[in-house]
Amino acid sequence: MKIVYPIIISKTDDKNIPYFVKIPDIDGITQGKDVDDAIQMACxxxxxxxxxxxxxxxxxxxxNYVLPTSKxxxxxxLVDVxxxxxxxxxxxKTIKKTLTIPNYLNKLEKENNINFxxxxxTALKKELLV
Incomplete structure (x- = not known):
């Protein structure tokens, strides 16, 4: 699912984080150190x-693909996510899964301090290319 919302970036007097970002469609606000950072923070x-x-x-x-007007x-x-x-x-967030393995592998896992x-x-990420 891809979502697109307009954002409004304003320059402020803050020396550390000078860009203020409004995301009107979700009543969101954030900040950024520069324009690129402000866009990334909005995303x-x-x-x-x-x-x-x-x-x-x-x-x-x-x-929402309609850009708001700004005086x-x-x-x-527009930003897309x-x-x-x-x-x-x-x-x-982690979830608990139940799996079945041979008893001898469970014993070896404990003897070798392997975290199943x-x-x-790691194996799933490699297999699924993520």
Whole structure:
């Protein structure tokens, strides 16, 4: 699922983080050190917001391709976030899975201090090319 929202970037007097970002479609605000950082922060905000809404069975605002008007010297642009890709890269919530292995492998795992969860995660990432 890809989502597109307009953002408005304004320059502020803050010397450390001088760019303020509004994301009107989800009532979001964030900041950035420069324009590129501000856009990336907006994408992160959107990704986290959508994932949170999905996980809590809340409605997600549809993509909006209409740029809002701005009277000031702001930057108004569209940003897109691939929510499925964002979730893959940022969803570190763990879940418990039950699996069946031969008893001798379980004994060897304990003798060799192998973490099955870590090993399985690494193997799945390699197999699934993520």
């Amino acid at each position: 992160d905000y959107i990704g986290l917001n959508i994932i949170d809404k999905q996980d809590n069975n809340l409605d997600v605002s549809k993509s 000031d010297c702001n930057i108004v642009t 691939d929510i499925d890709e964002y979730r893959r890269k940022n969803d570190f 969860s870590e090993l399985l995660t």
